[in-house]
Structures are given as C-alpha cells and as structure tokens.
Amino acid sequence: xxxxxxxxxxxxxxxxxxxxxxxxxxxxxxxxxxxxxxxxxxxxxxxxxxxxxxxxxxxxxxxxxxxxxxxxxxxxxxxxxxxxxxxxxxxxxxxxxxxxxxxxxxxxxxxxxxxxxxxxxxxxxxxxxxxxxxxxxxxxxxxxxxxxxxxxxxxxxxxxxxxxxxxxxxxxxxxxxxxxxxxxxxxxxxxxxxxxxxxxxxxxxxxxxxxxxxxxxxxxxxxxxxxxxxxxxxxxxxxxxxxxxxxxxxxxxxxxxxxxxxxxxxxxxxxxxxxxxxxxxxxxxxxxxxxxxxxxxxxxxxxxxxxxxxxxxxxxxxxxxxxxxxxxxxxxxxxxxxxxxxxxxxxxxxxxxxxxxxxxxxxxxxxxxxxxxxxxxxxxxxxxxxxxxxxxxxxxxxxxxxxxxxxxxxxxxxxxxxxxxxxxxxxxxxxxxxxxxxxxxxxxxxxxxxxxxxxxxxxxxxxxxxxxxxxxxxxxxxxxxxxxxxxxxxxxxxxxxxxxxxxxxxxxxxxxxxxxxxxxxxxxxxxxxxxxxxxxxxxxxxxxxxxxxxxxxxxxxxxxxxxxxxxxxxxxxxxxxxxxxxxxxxxxxxxxxxxxxxxxxxxxxxxxxxxxxxxxxxxxxxxxxxxxx
Amino acid sequence: xxxxxxxxxxxxxxxxxxxxxxxxxxxxxxxxxxxxxxxxxxxxxxxxxxxxxxxxxxxxxxxxxxxxxxxxxxxxxxxxxxxxxxxxxxxxxxxxxxxxxxxxxxxxxxxxxxxxxxxxxxxxxxxxxxxxxxxxxxxxxxxxxxxxxxxxxxxxxxxxxxxxxxxxxxxxxxxxxxxxxxxxxxxxxxxxxxxxxxxxxxxxxxxxxxxxxxxxxxxxxxxxxxxxxxxxxxxxxxxxxxxxxxxxxx
Numbered sequence: 001x002x003x004x005x006x007x008x009x010x011x012x013x014x015x016x017x018x019x020x021x022x023x024x025x026x027x028x029x030x031x032x033x034x035x036x037x038x039x040x041x042x043x044x045x046x047x048x049x050x051x052x053x054x055x056x057x058x059x060x061x062x063x064x065x066x067x068x069x070x071x072x073x074x075x076x077x078x079x080x081x082x083x084x085x086x087x088x089x090x091x092x093x094x095x096x097x098x099x100x101x102x103x104x105x106x107x108x109x110x111x112x113x114x115x116x117x118x119x120x121x122x123x124x125x126x127x128x129x130x131x132x133x134x135x136x137x138x139x140x141x142x143x144x145x146x147x148x149x150x151x152x153x154x155x156x157x158x159x160x161x162x163x164x165x166x167x168x169x170x171x172x173x174x175x176x177x178x179x180x181x182x183x184x185x186x187x188x189x190x191x192x193x194x195x196x197x198x199x200x201x202x203x204x205x206x207x208x209x210x211x212x213x214x215x216x217x218x219x220x221x222x223x224x225x226x227x228x229x230x231x232x233x234x235x236x237x238x239x240x241x242x243x244x245x246x247x248x249x250x251x252x253x254x255x256x257x258x259x260x261x262x263x264x265x266x267x268x269x270x271x272x273x274x275x276x277x278x279x280x281x282x283x284x285x286x287x288x289x290x291x292x293x294x295x296x297x298x299x300x301x302x303x304x305x306x307x308x309x310x311x312x313x314x315x316x317x318x319x320x321x322x323x324x325x326x327x328x329x330x331x332x333x334x335x336x337x338x339x340x341x342x343x344x345x346x347x348x349x350x351x352x353x354x355x356x357x358x359x360x361x362x363x364x365x366x367x368x369x370x371x372x373x374x375x376x377x378x379x380x381x382x383x384x385x386x387x388x389x390x391x392x393x394x395x396x397x398x399x400x401x402x403x404x405x406x407x408x409x410x411x412x413x414x415x416x417x418x419x420x421x422x423x424x425x426x427x428x429x430x431x432x433x434x435x436x437x438x439x440x441x442x443x444x445x446x447x448x449x450x451x452x453x454x455x456x457x458x459x460x461x462x463x464x465x466x467x468x469x470x471x472x473x474x475x476x477x478x479x480x481x482x483x484x485x486x487x488x489x490x491x492x493x494x495x496x497x498x499x500x501x502x503x504x505x506x507x508x509x510x511x512x513x514x515x516x517x518x519x520x521x522x523x524x525x526x527x528x529x530x531x532x533x534x535x536x537x538x539x540x541x542x543x544x545x546x547x548x549x550x551x552x553x554x555x556x557x558x559x560x561x562x563x564x565x566x567x568x569x570x571x572x573x574x575x576x577x578x579x580x581x582x583x584x585x586x587x588x589x590x591x592x593x594x595x596x597x598x599x600x601x602x603x604x605x606x607x608x609x610x611x612x613x614x615x616x617x618x619x620x621x622x623x624x625x626x627x628x629x
Numbered sequence: 630x631x632x633x634x635x636x637x638x639x640x641x642x643x644x645x646x647x648x649x650x651x652x653x654x655x656x657x658x659x660x661x662x663x664x665x666x667x668x669x670x671x672x673x674x675x676x677x678x679x680x681x682x683x684x685x686x687x688x689x690x691x692x693x694x695x696x697x698x699x700x701x702x703x704x705x706x707x708x709x710x711x712x713x714x715x716x717x718x719x720x721x722x723x724x725x726x727x728x729x730x731x732x733x734x735x736x737x738x739x740x741x742x743x744x745x746x747x748x749x750x751x752x753x754x755x756x757x758x759x760x761x762x763x764x765x766x767x768x769x770x771x772x773x774x775x776x777x778x779x780x781x782x783x784x785x786x787x788x789x790x791x792x793x794x795x796x797x798x799x800x801x802x803x804x805x806x807x808x809x810x811x812x813x814x815x816x817x818x819x820x821x822x823x824x825x826x827x828x829x830x831x832x833x834x835x836x837x838x839x840x841x842x843x844x845x846x847x848x849x850x851x852x853x854x855x856x857x858x859x860x861x862x863x864x865x866x867x868x869x870x871x872x873x874x875x876x877x878x879x
Contacts, residue, residue, distance in 0.1 A: 040679070041737065042775055043687045098754035104746030104811065106764045106771060113758035131768065137686065138771060149745035161741060192726055221682045255658020261684045366685065369703050370660070479670040523675025526642050527727040530674030 003196045003460065008034045010442045011186055011201040013173050013228060016044035017136075018411025018431035018438070019207030020143035021096075022400075025439025026205075027150055027165040031446060034199060035147070036168045036188065038223050042144045045209050045221045046431070049136025050264035050362065051120055052128025053432065054425035055093035059114040061309070064125040066090040067605050073426060074606075075290075076122040076320045077390070077419020078559045079574055079614040080241070083598045084397035085417040089426070089433050096432035097129050103149070105142040107131055119269040122320040122423040125309075133264045133362045139428055171197060173227070174535060175463040176204055176235040176407070179453035183235070183406030187463040191532060194525020196464055202453050203442040205400070206232060206393060206409040207435065213482075213536075214544045215386035216490040219251055219262040228413035229546070230539035232393045233588075237402040239580040240415040240593075241391035242543075243550035244560040246422055247495045249324035251385025253342035258370045260385040263345065263363060265424040267380075268317045270359050271306055272347035274328070275379070276336035282343075283316035286327035290569075290613045291319060322421045322559050325384040329495055332383065342383035348376055384495055388427065390418045390560055391550070394579065399441030400434055406445060406453070410438035420559025470534035475520030478534040485512055485540060493548050498564040502552040509545050513586060516541050545588045546580040553578055553590055571616040600626045630657040634706070635714040636664065640676065642727040648716065655706050661717065662690050662701035665729070677728040685842060688776030692729050693718045698778040698840045720781040736777050739797040742825070743804050747816035763812045770807035770851055772843045773800065779837035779847060785830045796827035799837035799847050806851035809858065823859045828852070 010026040012019045015037035026033040037044060056069040069090035074081050097115065101107065107129050108116040117126040131138040151161040158164075173188035186199040208228030212220025229239055250263040268274070276282045284302075287295045295316045296302035302315035317324065328343050338344055347356055353376035357364050360375070367373040367380060392415035393402050400408040411431040418426060470478070492505035516538055521531035556570040557563050577593045597603075597619070603611070604627060612620055634655045637648040653667055662680055669676050680690040683702045690701040695716050709715055723731035780786065780798035797805075805826060809818045822828045835848045845851075862868050 039681050039687075040689065040733065043681045043689050045682070047687045047774070048682050048684060095754065098757075101757045102748060102752075102754040104808075104814075106759075106768050106811070109759055109761040109764060113760055116761075131771070134686075134772065137774065141771065145745060148741055151741060152745060192730075221687070223681065256656065257659040257663045258684075362686070369685065370705070371658070477670075477674065479674065483670075521674060524642075527677035527730050528675040529669055529677060 003198050003464070005198045005200060006034065008032050008199060008201045009446045010034070010203045010205060010439070011036060011199045012205040012207055012439075013186065013231070014044065014207035014209060014411070014413070015039075015041060015167065015169075016046035016207060016209055016411065016431065017139050017143060017428060018435035019044070019205070020140070020147060021432050021435030022205045022207055022408075022410055022439035022442070023165060024143065024146055024150065025436045026443050029440065029443040031443045033165045034168060034201070035165070036171050036173055036186070036199070038172050038191070039170065041167045041169045042140060044140060045223060046136045046140045046428075048219070048221065048262065049139070049428055050133040050262065051266045051269070052118055052130030052135045052425050053093070053097055053139065053428035054120070054123060054127045054423065055097045055129055055429050056090060056127060057094045057097065057115060057117065057129070059110055060117040060126040064127060068124055069093070069127065070602070071605055072123050073423060074419070076423035076426070077421050078569065079419065080558065080595070081419030082397055082416030083602055085434070087602060088397060088437070089417060089430060092433045093429040096429065096436065100139065100142050100432075103142050103146045105138055107138070118266060119318065120424045121265055121268065121318045121324070123425065128425040130266070132358075133266050133360050135428065168197070172532065172535070173231065174467050175459075176231050177455055177459045177463070178235060178404070179456065181236070181405060182453045183404060184453035185455045187460060189467055192527055194528065194531070196467070198455070198460060200455055202449055203406050203408065203446050205438050205442050206407070206413050207411050207431075207438070208413045210389045210412045211540070211543050211547070212386050214485055214489045214540045214547075215494070216486040217251065217260040218386040219248055219260055220386065225536040226539045226543035227536070228409065229392060229543045232402060232404075232407065232409065232413075233542060233546070233580065233582045234585055235404050235407060236581075237404045237407055238394045239391060239546055240394045240577045241420070242389070242415075242546040242580055243554050243578060244390035244420045245386060245547065246321055246388040246390060246560045247325040247384040248387035249321055249328050249384055250345055250382040252371065253338075253381050253383045254340040254371060261366070261370070262385065262387070263380060263382050264360070265321070267345060267347050267360060267363060270347070271350040272317070272345055273315070273350065274317050274324070275344045275346060276331045277338060278336060282331055282336070283319065283324065283327055286323060286330070287316050287319065288323060291323075295319065320421055320423060325495060326562060328382070328384055338381040340381050342381040344379040345382045346379035348378055353377070386490075388412060388422055390420060390422055391415045391546075396441075398437065399444070400438030401441050401445065408438040408442045410434040420561060467535060470519055470521045471525065471531055473518070473520045474522070475518040476515055478519040478521060478530055478537055481512060481515050481519055481537055482533060482540070484508070485537075485544060488512075489544055489547070493551055496562050496564050497551055499552060502548050505548045506545070506552070509541060509548060512541050542582065542586070542588065546590075549588055549590045550578040550580060569614075571614060571619070574614055575616070575619075597622070631655065632711050634664065634711065636668070637714060637716040638665070638668070638676070638728070639718040640728050641725065644725070646725065646728075648718075659706045660702055661694055661699070661704040661706065661715070664706065665701060665717070677726070677730045679730050686774060688774030688842075691720055691776045691778050691781065693720060698782050700776060700842050703842055720777070722781045722783075722787045723777075733777055735793060736775070736780060736798070736800065739801045740804070742797065743801055743808070744816055744818070744821075746808060746811065746814055748813045749815050752813065757813060759812045766810045766850070767807045769845055770803050772845055773803065774843060775800065776842060778840045778842070782836045782840045784834065784836065785827070792827070792830065796830050799831070799852065802826055802828055802831065802855065803845070803847050803851040806855040809855065819855075819859045819862050822855055828855060828859060831856070
C-alpha cells in the first residue's frame, strides 16, 4: 500500500504548550510547519496544569526580578540545573506570558489591572500568573487559537488555511529517520485508520512530554509513554538526568480509580495545610538543613506570612515538592497516615467556603464529583503521585538542539533546566521559553542547510515492518505487559529507592523487553487501542531502563532521586550528569559527564553560606577567587 | 464491594454496527471510563474510545450514557443501580469512526471560521490593563474544555445534518460571545454571529447548558446576551441611521 508522504521544513511532534509554541515560532519565521499529535488538537497534557506559569513580572511584589527567580530555580533543583537554561528561563518568562495576553489569554488580575501572581512552593515572591486553578487550559487554548489565527492569516494570503501550518491530530510517530547523521524525516501512523504517514523534513522538534505512564500512580495522561525520549535515543541522541522523577506530594488517594490525579499546589499556596492522623502540622519537622533559615518554625509565624511576607518566613508546606513528598511518605510509613493511606490536606478551616470556590474551582469540582468530598467543609486525603520527569533529551540551552543535527527538543521531554527537582509553575514558563527557542533553533538550522537530507526507502520499510509486527502475531496481551511494567517501576524505582530493588527492577525490565517483542494485538488497523499500546510499550520499556540504570548509579539523594542506602546529598555528585544512550536500539548505556561550572556573574548571585551547602571544597576555593576579583 | 454490571456498548466501524452485551466487574469509586478500560484490558482489546486526562479537564471522553451526553471519566458507577443495564453509545451528532470514537472535525472547521482575537493597534504585550470584574465574563466561557457535548446535544444539528453548514453550535457561538465581551477585542462580531454562524437558529432550549460538564451557563450568559446585542444593533434607530450614512459615505 502507498504511504502518504508530506514535505515540511519543520515537524513538531507533540501539541502541548512546548510543541505549539515551537510550531508558532517556526511558522512566524516563515517555515512550513507540521504539528503531529497523538490526541485531538487542544487536548494535550498541558490542559491539566493547574497552578500557573512562573514569571518574575513583579506585579504583586515589585522586589521580584529574574535574578531572584534564577536563584529559586537553582535552589529548587539542588544546583544540578543547566544554569544557562535556568538563566534564559528566568529572563524570558515575563515576555512569554505577556505575549499570551496579546494573543487573547485572560489571566486573573491584580487590583491595578495587571496580571495577578500567586505564591507557590520554592518561589520567594508571588510569581505564578494564573487563571483560578485551570491555567494550563488557558495556556493551551490560547496557543491553539494562535495557531488558528496564523491559519486564518494564511487563508487570507494563500487561500489555504493549511498552507504554512497544519495539525496532524491523532497521529503517532514511531521512528525518526536519518540521512547519515542528520534528521531526514519521521514515520508514523494515523490512529483513526491505521494507515502510515511519512514526513520528509530536515528538522524535528520533540515536544512529547513525559513518561508517567510507566508508573501505576501518576497524574499523567495516557499520552505520557516517553515517546520523544525513546525516539531521541533511537535516533542517536542522549538523555540526561533520567533518575530524577518528581513525585508531586498531593495526588488524590481515594477512590482507587482516581488515585494519582493531581491536587494543585495552589491549595497550599492559598493557605491549605498538611496534617497527620494526630492532627499535627507535621511539615515543621521536615525542614531540611539547606532551607532552615527560609522557612517558619512555628505555626504562628507561618500563618502571619500569608498577610505579611516581609516580616515572616514561609510556611514549610511550601517547601519544594521533593521535600513535601518525602515528608508525606515518611508520615504514612510511620503509621500517622489518613484512613485511605495518605495525609490530610485542609483548606476548609483556613478560608471561607466562597473564597475556596472562587480560588480553587476545579479542585472543589473534582473532589465533589469523584470522591464525594466537599473541600469547603472537610479535609482532602492526599499522597505522592508520579508527576514529572526532570530528565530528558540533552540539548543546547540557546537553540534546543540535541546531539543529532536537525533534532530539537523542548518542554518536559528535554532535560537540564530543572536539575534534580522542578519548582511548581516553572513548567508552563519552561515550555513557553524553550518552545519558542526550539522553534527558532529549528528554523535557523533549516536556513543554514546546504542541501536537504534524503529519506532512504529501506528505513521506511523497516519502520513499517516494526509497526505492523504486533498485528501480525498472536502474542501476549499488551495490557498485561504494561501493567507489570507499571507495578515494577512504582514499587521498585519509586519515590524511595535502594540498590537491591533497582537491580531487581532492571531484571524485570530485561524480561519485559522480550515480552514486548512478542505482544500481539487482535483486530483491524482502524482505531485499535491494543495495537497502539503494543507500539508504545517499546518506548516505555526503553525509557524505564534509563530511569532504573541511572538511579542505580547515582549513589546519593538529591531532589527527585532518593536513595534509602545513600540518604545524603554529595557535592561530588552535583557536578556529575548521568548520560543515557543506546548503541544497539535496545540496551541502554549510562556514562558520567562533568557539568560545566556556573558563569562568574551567575554564581556570585548567591551567598557564600548557601553555596557551601552544595559545592565541593575545591569549587568553594574557585568561588572565593571569583568573589575577590 | 465489587459487583458484576451489565453493559451494552455500541461497536462497529464504517457506518455499520450494533450494541454488544458485556458483563464486567465494577469496583468501589469507579467511573464509566474505568469500565470501558476494563473491557479493553480483559474482553475487547480493540474497543475504541477516545480519552486523555481521566480527570475531567481535557474533554476527550464524551459519549452517551443511557442516552445522555456525558464525560465517561466523570460519570460514577455509583449513580447507577447495580442491576441496571448501562448503555454506552457514541455521540450522535458526529459521524462514527469506530465504536465510541466519532469524527469531530466539524468543530475544528467551525473554530477556524471565527475571526481571532483582535486587539487594538498599538497596545504592546505587557501593557494590557483589565479589571478582574471585566475579564470574568469571558473567563467563564474560557473554562470550556471542548468536549463538544453542547454541539452534540443541540437539536439544530443533532438530527439535521443540513443545518451544519450554517450553524456553528453553542460552542462557537459562545466563542464569539467570549471575544465580543473581551475588554480589548475591537472586531465587529455581531452581524457575523447572526448571518454566518446561525445565532438565530438557537431557540434557547438550554440543552447545551444542561450537559456542560464545566457548568458554564452557555444560554443565559453567552447566547442570550449575544442575541440581545444583535437585536439592539439591528433595531436601534441610531445604529440604523449610522449604518445608512456610513454606507453612503463609502
């Protein structure tokens, strides 16, 4: 059968915030751009983001600026972040948010009519531009409508809405193709018909999000099967920081079918507190040494902070997410959990009912409809849920380009920006800042190409064969293999890890790899979820191996990687990145790589006392030299 | 607290299909989408259903449950009697692709026909100043998760394929109202609402409002005010005179 073929300058895979922003940029720079996404247009995981987009606009507290935001981001990531990315992010986030407003976004307002900003964990000042607790929806809808606006412009000028930017919805890419070492195209299938589709393109931007569907308890949607991570690996790119997975402290724990669904951090930002079964606000017992001077030590001080931030320290409920998630985990393990295995998150005794409904409408709705809990009258029960992967494709900070020429990545699928732990609110701003940069990077790359790479037919045939294989054999049910992978990762490479358990997980993954090669899918090629899952499993297993192998090697605890057998943070490890690659397309290799030291003008933004909690003696000596000169 | 429930699920592709019977386990706290997933995992691996977030935020899993448009992920099994047979069918207004998945491209076409947000020339990003009370009206409509159940239930197109060309449905009439009420939008939208998008077809039966999972008051807050704006303009003698003079001047 003939394979449908399309020529583009830039193909963006993924239509969440990062993908749409990248596509908008590429199109604005005059490139013919395709957006390929597994779901319908406007349904990507970004819709689930609740709290807001962090940007130091200084609308609520004029003391805020990019340097404060940069410091908060580095602290949140325990100084493992790619500092250049953290710098660009902090500097450019305000422009990216303002631009959305010019495209029709309607954020909540301050009294003087500016964009309102809310408090969030790890952010020194109120910084998150938001719309109630549905900011992600506003973001994706605005970007979606911007794409439509560009299409309308093209219709005016060329008589065709899709002349320069087209959305290929419900379409899955299974392989990236290369001509020599350069990207030459992408191969995939239409979910609706099962027919194959080939993109002839010199530049691909990966914006596929995360990997949460390798875990049982997750806040992520079905699309999060690590497609971009795997496509990059298989194309010869490298992944970094794969051991760092953020378990959001507050997911729903009951009923079982909704376990893992996110409860926004805004609940705590707006005054909600965490209590154990004894009624104690336990977070005061979990303030780590590195944050001791920044958080309140008494309930009185913490409560005063909500109205007077200049003279009080922040409540410990607003510590970075990794700290809060570990604390909840420890309370439940110590037998002080709630009846359904979480802890209590209470906003009902902290704010008037009307105020809760106004500020947290989706949470009110979600608990009422799914758990019969009225959050204005009683506490919620919450526990950690797999939420975000800090690790991803290693890219150039300024252009988003990966090690493979023509391959770019932005948003959750890229790595480095958030170090070992992402601050809430930094994701939406990340995908705007680096989505735009990757789109621009891809456009510039295309402009600089001496000749267009060509697609080799044998690569297309191979990809076709690989995709059809599950339909042509009667093998194991893919849902069972998926379920076992999720259990394994959840139980053995979860929030608290130890060497024996990770090794055991790796053995299981090895066996699962074999089983994935044998899964079969019955039925036709038309909209066949069993077949789709069988194809996605390749990606999930490959990425899970990266997570487990990196987790086994990193013998320290930092951010989203907690080793029971190595509980402390080790400054030597701060300088090291673990880099995953696959030489043969099925085995993952991990190498250590030294992280370049921070630029002088950036490192001197920090106090010596703070740096010494993170840096080695040797690095401190270098710092003292810089500080003196 | 598990029990076996009886389900009838519409299955088919290429314009043909029928209800198939299933008996399937139901556990405490589950929603209809959980049951559809259990059918996929245990009895019908190729059963097609569109879904995404499973948290009522993306609007993908629209279906008709016992004849009513609902999100599968927000319809709890505890709202049914354990003896009841639950019938799940695809949205009726849109052509079926397979099983519970329909072709909703009508909605994306209509979205494209609504001119985009049009700010006044000269306002730069970062200079927008709006009062909370002024943005709240449009914010209500921007809560829309595009599940398209309002368009699915609307009688103007539910059983009248012929009206689809001239009617954009509650979703996109509401989008026009959203832009018309946006404090910075300067485009003239009222005439097009009536003439091109078929606002006049709406006879405010409020079916759209009833099925909206976001509880947006589509009829009261978007469609009726929009109708009033159109009428004010059409029958206002000053506007009439203004139009005459403007036309003549041209």
